Amino acid sequence: MTTATLNPYLEEFLKFQELQREPGIQRAPPPLDHLHARCEASPSARSALTRYKAFMSGNTPFLAATLAREVLVRLYSWAVPDDAALITIAAQGPVVEIGAGNGYWASLLRQRGVTVHAYDRAPWVNLHTEVLVGEARRAADHPEATLLLCWPPYVLPMAAQALAAYQGDTVVYIGEGQGGCTADDAFHAQLAAQWRLVVEQEIPRWDGWHDHLWVYQRQ
DSSP: OOOOOOOHHHHHHHHTHHHHHOTTSOOOOOOOGGGHHHHTTOHHHHHHHHHHHHHHTSSOGGGHHHHHHHHHHHHTOSSOOOHHHHHHHHTTOSEEEESOTTOHHHHHHHHTTOOEEEEESSOOSSOSSOOEEOOGGGGGGOTTSEEEEESOBSSSSHHHHHHHHOOSSEEEEEEOOTTSSBSOHHHHHHHHHHEEEEEEEEOOOOTTOOOEEEEEEEO
């Protein structure tokens, strides 16, 4: 199994760490011009990059990370993966990911030799790996795999539907806790009633967000 993983999102994220940690220091924010070609495939990323470049001409670099995040989440993922997170998930493989978006997390796991069945009801246009069209109920097709949910929307029942359909024994949830900006209340209620937390792990996160990686086993 491959252990080295190309992870451009993490590389970009780390460029903004000093700006996040020391907002009072005035320094030029990192340029993102090298992402222009990749942004062309995604109208929302292209628009976010335009806003970031307009901001670059201003004199408030401590806000750079906020606008950079708007670009990078559209190119890569809402959550920032690192080696520790990927190792944790890979140890639970194979994986079925519901709401895989553009497949960024799936692509990194596949680089490591993990079998990933990636689905999204509307895969993003800027794919990093194959993502099949599929609703939450596709979780039921892979009881042998670990269910992966990365930043499921809180305004839709997708996470709760996937968890209810899933017949396996392990769930990896990446997002915020109950009352946060990921997954609806029904999903969190299911976790509390039917699943046992076995791992809670920090992941890299943008300033102001509170996402973690959690691994649950069926009770």
